[in-house]
Structures are given as structure tokens and as C-alpha cells.
Amino acid sequence: MTITHHPDEETLLAFASGSLDEPRSVVVAAHVALCPCCRATVAAFEQFGGALVERAPPAAARAGSLDETLARLDEAAPPAPALHQPEPDCPGVLAPYEVGRWRWIGPGVHWRKVEVPESEGTRVFMLKAAPGSSLPHHGHSGVEWTCVLQGAFRHDLGRYGPGDFDAADDTVDHTPLVEEGDICICLVAMQGDLELRGWLGRLLQPFVRL
Template sequence: MSIQHHPDDALLSAFAGGTLDSGQHVAIATHLLACARCRNFVRTMERVGGSLLTDVPPAPMSSNAFAAVEARLGEAPPSRPVTPSLPEGETEIPGLPKFVRRYRFGRWNWVAPSVHVRPIELPEPGQTRVFLLRSGPGTRLLQHSHTGVEMTCVLAGGFSQEQGHYGPGDFDLGDESIDHHPVVDADGDCICLVAMQGELRLAGLLGRLMQPFVRL
């Protein structure tokens, strides 16, 4: 797996400092599980943070943000047994971390031709919604922007957009200033974990016509 697109240092620092909301935390943790480079960065940040903060009580999540991810690398069993909520046959979505599989999943919902989303219910809901996005081969997603921040982790397949090609493990950050126009690879479905704040804004006439029908 060759990962080309990573969260920036500010996001990784925020993860290490425990200042992300729960949905964004899940998105960054999903990338960290696939990316040794970013894991090393977060580990270093936590060491530096620990030495700077010796006289200051740590923020509630700061001291264990990465430890929690690291524990999941070994996929240590949870303290109490949890039944995976993904139905039989769907537990093997490639690249979906085991810790995410323990959350409760909604149904796959149609949002556009060849595009389905499946909500993931977090134990501590926040401002960020988390869902799986599955797009069929060759799907040209409508050009869109956001009213908030959108984090995307590719789990399987791939897509291309203005910033290059994205494959398994790659991470993308979108905000109000970025217009996305992704095109899914022709050779298979693309499945992503998405953590999205705010609302999606579709561009162009077709987008404006479809906006009332797209429920994201």
C-alpha cells in the first residue's frame, strides 16, 4: 500500500492533543491504522507534549489518544464483549478497522446513481457525522463543496480528483474553500469512511436540482 495523501501536521497535532470531536477522531484513527508515517508523527507529538506538560494536568484525552489507537493495532479485545453490528456477509469491508466495526451501523441508503451511504452511530455523537460512502466503478460524483470540514479515508478502491489519485489508506480533507469533483476508478467500487460536518453543497444546475433529494 503506497499512501500519498496524509492529514496535515495541525490535524495530527489536534488528534494527539485530544481536541478533535469524536467523528473526526475516528477518521484520523482510521488513517493512522493504515499509515506508519503518521503514527510515528503522533507518537513523537505525544512525547514532546508529555515533556512540555509535566507541570500541567493533561487534557482528558491527550495522554491516551494514541495509546488507544496503538492498542487497536494489536486489536486487543474490548473490556466487555461487543457484538459487531454489521450484518453477516458485510463484516469484511476491506480496510474497515475492527474498532469501527464495533459501532452500530445503519442501512445502506441510496443517495445518487451508483452512490450509497451507510451511517455509523458513534457512542458519543458530536457535530461530525460519520458514514461509509460506496460508489460504483467510473462514478463521476457531482462537483460539491461543504459548509464545514469533511474528512475522507479511502478503505477500498480509489478515485481521482484535482489533487491526484487516492487509493486505500489515503486521506483527504475538504472544506468550504475546496470544490471536489472526484471520479471513481473504473475497475471497481470505491468505499470510503467519511467524517462530515455541516452540509454538502452541490454545484451547477444539476446539483441545484438534485440538492433537495440528496440526504447526507
């Protein structure tokens, strides 16, 4: 697996310190699970965070702040308890969450909800698209973070294969095209509403709003 697109360091630091919201953490965790390079960076940030806590003078430390920090580090760690048996095409990071059934949302494209508690309008879902299919031309009103689990797609900013992380914001208005050869499955955290364009988009909009 050759991973060419990674979360930036600011994102990995927020992930390691537990300050990233849960929906986006899940997508970063999926990437980190597949990327030895980012795993090393996160481990270094966690170690650094631990050292800062140990060195803090007692007077400066609020009562309970060590416990809070450790709890936050625990939250950032890959989830241990498997409350739900993940399906074969579900990454391990989704084990603590209920995952809905695949639903058709367009030609060659299926969608399913992941029950991660919503945070500031950010929701988590998986997309499965047939080889050669294109996702409806769309824009969005907030951030859209994607981790590719299988297959590959391309859009204006490059090729995204297994393990690649794509952070698009509301300035991106794109039509991802799935490569031939393999079904493409992605884990997505999306903030705000997906705005589908064109006649196909208007046709699909009621389904995607589900």
C-alpha cells in the same frame, strides 16, 4: 499500499493530544491505522506529551490534570472495546460505533451513517461508489475529511487511493471521479450541509440530507 496524502502535523498533534473532535478523530484514526509513517509521528507526539506532563512542576499542575491528560491520551488511542462486530468492509476504528445499512443515493453510489456523536455539525458516514462513477458535483459549507479504505478516486487536487487522507474545506467545489477497476469505499467526516449542484444534485439532495 502507497499512501501519498497525509493529515498535516497540526492535525496529527491535535489527534495525539485528544483535542480533535470525535468525528474528525475517527477519520484520522482510520488513516493512522493504515499509515506507519503517521503512526510513528502520533506515537512521538504522545511520548512528548507524556514527558511534558512528567516534567511539569507540581505547583503548576492543577489537581487531577495528570489524570485528565492521561484520559485524553487514552481517548486518542485506537478504541479497544469492540461493542459492535465490524462488518467485513468496515475498518477496525469503527468497532465502537453502530453503522447503518447501505442506502442508495445516486447512480452507483451508496451511503451509510456511522453513529459517531455529532460535534459542531460534523457527522461521519461511509460512501461506496462503483468503478467509473462520479460523485455528484458538490460543495460544502464546512470541512470534509475523507480516508479512502478501498479503490481510488481523482479530483482536481490529485489521485486518492487506499489509505489516502483528503482534507477539503468550503473553498473546494469538486466532482470526484472513481477509478475503473475497483469499488471505492471512503470514510468521511463532513461539517455542515452537502450542497449538491446540477439537476442530478437537486434530485439527490433530499436523500443526502437524511
